[in-house]
Amino acid sequence: MSFIAALHSTRPPFLVLAPVCVYLGLQIASPKELEWTLLCMIMVAAIAAHISVNTFNEYFDFRTGLDALTQKTPFSGGSGALPNNHAAAPLTLAIAILSMVIVSFIGLWLAWQVNGWLLPLGVVGVILIATYTQWINKHPWLCLIAPGVGFGVCVVMGSAMAFGASWELRNSLLLVVPFSLVNNLLLLNQYPDVTADHQVGRKTFPIVYGFTLSHWVYGLQALMASGAIIIAVALEWIPQSSMVSLLPVLLSGYALLGAIRYGASIGLHPQYLAANVAATLLVPLMLGWTL
Structure with missing residues (x-):
């Protein structure tokens, strides 16, 4: 039972984001x-990084008592595995540490054998993994952009550079897409947890700056993702067919309407959170498909 609970703490349904980011890269x-072989190593590293973040988050949320305070939704509030099986906590922590070790070893090997510029990206990624739950969540602006840096920059750009891409303006512009959307993914998922997060000392963006400004930031980031695609097409850096990847951004608009209408109660209406997840996955997936 402890093994099953620890496995559940990795939150398998959400691990699809890492392969999508690798695919875009x-x-x-x-x-x-x-x-x-290179693709498999990069994919293992990306998924291990995501598992490490999830399991560290699950472990520390259990230890701080946050799990007992949050109202679980299909997309926020954690898996609920550890409150139902306390004995799984040490194994969950072990999975988190082992996953981070795997990421570190693969990252070092890639930096040594493939591209030395992957080293600073890897260092940033490991720092984000190790500090996200316990430290970054207490700094609203860092908490806002850390997910986009982790997935949109470290995973997407790291994958691209491992496969021979250079850090040019065109590629930097494309990074805006996953950066903005992954930031929005975590931002909206923080809405249902504001009361519980505040009780344990977290200072996420909605807690510190309120829902109104959070709505504006969410909308701005959705526009940034759209604008990056439009500009890249206009400059003929990517094919005109890439405009089709703008269609799922409409799901972000739908999610924003739900956020404006329901605020902290959005968790009671999971279709809006589902639309946010779908936009985060489908836009980079369709963008990569058209490149």
Whole structure:
């Protein structure tokens, strides 16, 4: 039972975000020949990083008592695995540490064998993994952008560079898409947890600056993602067919309407949170497909 609970703490349904980010990085690089061994290593590192973040979050939320305060939704409030099985907590922590070790070893190997510029990206990624739950969540602006930096920069750009892409203006512009959308993913998922998070000392963006400003930030980031795609097409840096990736951004608009209407109660209306998740996955997936 403890093993099942610890496995549940990795939050498997949400781990699809890492492969999507790797796929976008691969498509940005567009290597002439795909090295499957390299792809597998990058994919393992990305998924391990996501598992490490999730399990550290689950473990510390259990230890601080936050799990007992949050109202679980399909998309926020944690998995609920550890409150129902306290004995799984040490194993969950072990999974978190082991996953971070795996990320570190693969990252070091890639920096040594493939591209030395991957080292600083990897260092940033490991710092984010280790500090997100216990420290970053107490700093609203860092908490706002950390998810986008972790997935949109470290995973997407790291994957692209591992496959031979250079850090040029075109690629930097494309990073705005996953950066903005992943930030929005976590931002909206914080809405249902504001009361519980505040009780344990977290200072997420909605807690410190309120829902109105959070709505504006969410909308701005959705516009940033859309604008990056439009500008890249206008400059002929990506094909005109990439405009199709704007369609799922409409889901972000739908999610924003739900946020404005329900605020902290949005968790009672999970279709809006689901739309936010769908936009985060479908926009980079469709963008990568058209590159």
